[in-house]
Amino acid sequence: MPKKSTKKKLSALQKFALASLALLILMLGGTYLYVAEVEHGSVSTLFFEIRINKNIQDKPVKDLISYTLPSGWSEDTNALILKDNGNVLLKSADYAGPFSGDSNKRSGASIILGASPKFQFMTIKEYKFWHSLDKNSPDYKDIKIDGVNGIKEENPAYGYQDYLFIKGNYMIQFSPAILSEDVSTEVKNQYQKDIDSIINSIQFK
Structure with missing residues (x-):
């Protein structure tokens, strides 16, 4: 048996x-x-490459957000390089820099607005997780604008800030910069005040 x-x-x-x-x-x-x-x-980058959503089309950033400009600022949708991706340059009246056609001059302040399709299933929480694993990544803090969660990256060593949001199928980024160096603290504070005003006026569509 x-x-x-x-x-x-x-x-x-x-x-x-x-x-x-x-x-x-x-x-x-x-x-x-x-x-x-x-x-x-x-x-x-393989982990992210396989998550590229080919069904989501690129969109100009202006189709995804709206904003209000302070006095003296203007919008440039034909800035060098940026226009090819539907990105926008917001600039102060005295702006001169790499996107104005003369890279030798640097003055004023600006914000570059950009957007791209997000990776499939990507959330701001996951982005922060990957960000935290990279010891070389800049410091960041949580922010919320118009009810949308995002992060603000700060890298004082290189003198830049980046704001990143994920809304719907898109990652939306704002990159402000103060280009003038030999100006008074009062002038720099006004540039920063204008930048903060624009960022806080942003509404997501």
């Missing part, structure tokens, strides 16, 4: 526990490899 098997069948709960453990090990292993690549400056 054939011997009866003494092996016990795993219950549904035990199978679920084993599957969860295996998934956790894979996630931890993947995170370890990602951190190792970040520290060596060779982060693989």
Whole structure:
């Protein structure tokens, strides 16, 4: 007579526990490899490339947001390089810089507005997670504008700020800059006041 098997069948709960453990090990292993690549400056983009949503078309940033400009500021939708991607340059009256046709001059203040389709299932929370793994990434803080959560990145060493939001299927970025250096503190404060006014006036469509 054939011997009866003494092996016990795993219950549904035990199978679920084993599957969860295996998934956790894979996630931890993947995170370890990602951190190792970040520290060596060779982060693989494959994880994000396979999440590119080819069904979402590029949109000019003006189709996604609206804003109010303070006195003296203007909008340039034909700025060099930027116009090819539907990006917009907001500039003070005395602006001169890399997008004005003369890269040797730098004065005034500006904000570059841009947008691109987000990676599939990407949220601002996930973006912050990947951001936190990169020791070389700039500091950031959570912000909210017009009810939309985002982050503000600050890198004093390079003198720039970036605002990033995810709304619907798009990542929307604002990059302000004060180009004038040999000006009074009062003038710089006015530039910053104008920039803050524009950022806070933004409404998402």
